Amino acid sequence: MSSSFRKFLITRILLTIPMVLILVSLIFFVMRVLPGDPIRSQLGPRVSEEQADVLRERLGLNDPILVQYGNYLKDIVTFDFGNALTQGERPIKDELGERLPATLELTIPAMLFTSIFGVSLGAFAAKNRKKPIDYIIRLFSIFIYSIPIFFLGLIFQIVFGVQLDWLPLSGRMDSMLLTTFQSTTNFYVLDAIISHNWPALWSAVLHLIMPTLTLGLALTGVFIRLTRANMIEMLRSDFIAAGKARGISEKRLVYHHALRNTFIPILTLIGLQTAILIAGAVLTETTFSWPGIGRYLVERIALRDYTAVQSTIAVFAFFVAIISLVMDLLNAVIDPRIRY
Amino acid sequence: MERETLVSVQDLSVTYQTRIGPVSAVDHVSFEIQKGEILGLVGESGCGKSTLGKALMRLIEPPAEISSGHIIFEGEDIMAYDEEKMRDFRGRRTSMIFQDPMTSLNPMQRVDDHLIEAIQVHEPKTSREKALERSSVLIERLGIGLNRLGSYPHQLSGGMRQRVMTGLGLVLNAQLIIADEATTSLDVIVEAKLADQLREIRDEFGVTLLMITHNIALVAEMADRVAVMYAGHVVEMGDIYTVFEKPMHPYTQGLLGSVPSVELNDRDELFKMPGEPPNLTHPPTGCRFHPRCQYAMPICSQLEPDLTKQPSGTLVHCWLYQDHPDKQKNTLKA
Ligand SMILES: Nc1ncnc2c1ncn2[C@@H]1O[C@H](COP(=O)(O)OP(=O)(O)OP(=O)(O)O)[C@@H](O)[C@H]1O
Ligand code: SF4
Ligand SMILES: [Mg+2]
Numbered sequence: 001m002s003s004s005f006r007k008f009l010i011t012r013i014l015l016t017i018p019m020v021l022i023l024v025s026l027i028f029f030v031m032r033v034l035p036g037d038p039i040r041s042q043l044g045p046r047v048s049e050e051q052a053d054v055l056r057e058r059l060g061l062n063d064p065i066l067v068q069y070g071n072y073l074k075d076i077v078t079f080d081f082g083n084a085l086t087q088g089e090r091p092i093k094d095e096l097g098e099r100l101p102a103t104l105e106l107t108i109p110a111m112l113f114t115s116i117f118g119v120s121l122g123a124f125a126a127k128n129r130k131k132p133i134d135y136i137i138r139l140f141s142i143f144i145y146s147i148p149i150f151f152l153g154l155i156f157q158i159v160f161g162v163q164l165d166w167l168p169l170s171g172r173m174d175s176m177l178l179t180t181f182q183s184t185t186n187f188y189v190l191d192a193i194i195s196h197n198w199p200a201l202w203s204a205v206l207h208l209i210m211p212t213l214t215l216g217l218a219l220t221g222v223f224i225r226l227t228r229a230n231m232i233e234m235l236r237s238d239f240i241a242a243g244k245a246r247g248i249s250e251k252r253l254v255y256h257h258a259l260r261n262t263f264i265p266i267l268t269l270i271g272l273q274t275a276i277l278i279a280g281a282v283l284t285e286t287t288f289s290w291p292g293i294g295r296y297l298v299e300r301i302a303l304r305d306y307t308a309v310q311s312t313i314a315v316f317a318f319f320v321a322i323i324s325l326v327m328d329l330l331n332a333v334i335d336p337r338i339r340y
Numbered sequence: 341m342e343r344e345t346l347v348s349v350q351d352l353s354v355t356y357q358t359r360i361g362p363v364s365a366v367d368h369v370s371f372e373i374q375k376g377e378i379l380g381l382v383g384e385s386g387c388g389k390s391t392l393g394k395a396l397m398r399l400i401e402p403p404a405e406i407s408s409g410h411i412i413f414e415g416e417d418i419m420a421y422d423e424e425k426m427r428d429f430r431g432r433r434t435s436m437i438f439q440d441p442m443t444s445l446n447p448m449q450r451v452d453d454h455l456i457e458a459i460q461v462h463e464p465k466t467s468r469e470k471a472l473e474r475s476s477v478l479i480e481r482l483g484i485g486l487n488r489l490g491s492y493p494h495q496l497s498g499g500m501r502q503r504v505m506t507g508l509g510l511v512l513n514a515q516l517i518i519a520d521e522a523t524t525s526l527d528v529i530v531e532a533k534l535a536d537q538l539r540e541i542r543d544e545f546g547v548t549l550l551m552i553t554h555n556i557a558l559v560a561e562m563a564d565r566v567a568v569m570y571a572g573h574v575v576e577m578g579d580i581y582t583v584f585e586k587p588m589h590p591y592t593q594g595l596l597g598s599v600p601s602v603e604l605n606d607r608d609e610l611f612k613m614p615g616e617p618p619n620l621t622h623p624p625t626g627c628r629f630h631p632r633c634q635y636a637m638p639i640c641s642q643l644e645p646d647l648t649k650q651p652s653g654t655l656v657h658c659w660l661y662q663d664h665p666d667k668q669k670n671t672l673k674a
Contacts, residue, residue: 241438245399246431247427248431261448335448336448
């Protein structure tokens with residue numbers, strides 16, 4: 001690693017910090033501006049104001065807002081996150097520790113699926129530009145782009161879950177298996193492999209298929225369109241014409257030369273899509289009762305659980321920051337023109 | 341000096357299908373390229389030089405097509421080749437150096453990988469090492485340091501990149517090299533150097549060079565013969581001394597007249613010709629130059645002249661040098 005690259009790396013990582021900080025601060029203040037009250041929303045209207053105030057005092061909600069903000073930042077920096085305001089005040093750290101792996105187990109394969117599938121279709125459409133298959137692929141991309149995620153999930157559930165009865169409707173594993181299942185990492189697929197629990201592995205994989213496909217397909221449309229547009233642009237460039245004049249085959253020009261140059265905008269897109277991926281994950285988890293942090297977020301927003309919501313968002317912000325960091329680094333590695 | 345014929349172009353036409361109708365960018369052109377010569381191809385912008393160059397390698401793509409003619413390369417009509425044979429032809433027997441060396445190399449591929457790929461595409465059995473060895477010899481000959489082999493295109497200067505392009509054109513020993521404004525984007529000194537190098541290469545490797553350019557001075561200095569194109573036609577073609585000494589076609593006369601002094605001004609000269617270049621969707625009838633020609637006769641707007649051989653050996657496409665039973669009559673009528 002050259003010293004200039006190290007410098008770039010450090011600068012890039014340092015830049016991530018203000019980015020995350022701004023995001024988590026924003027969500028802190030937005031939550032407090034929103035109508036609703038975490039204490040009232042869980043205790044109900046019948047509890048007296050004194051009782052509610054005792055709870056408020058204990059949870060630190062009566063502190064000046066800047067003190068609360070300071071405590072919140074401290075919690076985030078130490079990765080502690082404090083306790084939830086509602087539902088038994090369970091440490092948020094424990095809750096997220098259990099749920100984050102569930103979300104990752106869903107989003108990582110979804111992202112892989114959408115990248116590979118979307119990029120292949122986009123490249124194929126570009127190669128066959130203006131032929132029927134190109135129009136079919138483009139229609140498909142518009143179609144899946146415009147279907148809401150929950151609707152797509154619902155259709156899958158009806159067809160593959162109810163009608164055909166091939167795939168489980170919701171959850172991460174059969175409840176029968178779950179009673180004896182040893183989970184150490186909370187990545188069920190991983191845990192099943194580690195413990196050589198093959199029935200559990202099979203069940204975990206079956207449970208993953210529909211949510212992954214739903215989330216993955218929802219993002220594929222953008223990948224198809226971006227890849228296709230960039231590939232067509234690339235195929236028009238001089239070096240492709242020059243390659244053809246050297247006798248290089250069309251297949252090699254498309255899939256080797258043009259596609260490799262298209263990876264740069266695609267990597268950038270993957271970075272940008274992460275935010276959308278998370279929004280999609282929230283909807284997918286809700287649709288398939290997937291116990292990830294997306295569903296946790298939805299539940300806690302309903303309860304106005306400030307601390308839980310803030311912390312979850314902080315984790316999301318972190319996630320987005322890391323992915324975009326990784327994509328930038330990958331870009332720097334594959335693009336010889338990027339010099340620091 | 342009579343040479344053998346390398347390429348014989350017969351009745352070649354290229355038509356672009358555009359929204360406003362077909363454009364005949366190359367219109368029933370016939371000429372020959374001789375083995376080992378440097379043939380300059382000149383003419384104002386849009387007259388069809390690049391299109392002709394690409395057509396010689398059958399690189400014309402929709403919405404354009406080669407709508408008539410034959411290209412006889414060493415006795416074989418390459419118009420009869422299938423796509424597979426054409427692929428083998430390209431790069432191995434004819435190669436092309438493009439105008440913009442900045443964009444003509446894959447930005448994500450190193451110089452050595454370009455060269456190795458060019459070899460291996462045609463000779464899959466050649467090992468990487470062997471291909472690299474062969475490339476290295478050539479690269480050194482072209483004055484590119486071997487330490488440049490590992491560079492990416494953006495790390496090279498324009499002149500260096502163009503030499504890499506030249507290397508790619510030579511690495512498979514192609515007999516015909518088409519240089520389409522290969523030197524245009526370079527500065528004057530680098531351009532002169534590359535031009536010298538191209539001539540050296542011709543002498544050393546015995547290749548044939550078709551040099552498409554706007555730079556008349558460069559043609560005067562380098563070429564053995566010159567072909568002048570106007571609106572899709574070759575209007576004059578001949579030995580460089582003869583044509584420059586005594587241009588016959590009125591367009592050539594104007595073209596050479598518009599270069600103030602070859603010696604004093606070495607830069608690209610834009611052609612200045614009275615009138616507008618023709619619209620090729622609706623080309624002028626007869627001789628396409630007639631609306632701008634000071635010698636135009638009535639027959640000129642009615643019938644197209646043939647490319648006829650003059651006593652000097654020059655080929656000219658003009659009624660001034662061709663007889664026709666109606667020529668006088670029409671003139672009288674006017
Ligand atoms: N993509 C295209 N679509 C339609 N017509 C085209 C296209 N490309 C070229 N033409 C037509 O073909 C004619 C010849 O173009 P060509 O590029 O061969 O000219 P040229 O002599 O190389 O010009 P230049 O000196 O500017 O490079 C042009 O006048 C134009 O009308
Ligand atoms: S044919 Fe007629 S119009 Fe054309 S160049 Fe000759 S004299 Fe001029
Ligand atoms: Mg051109």
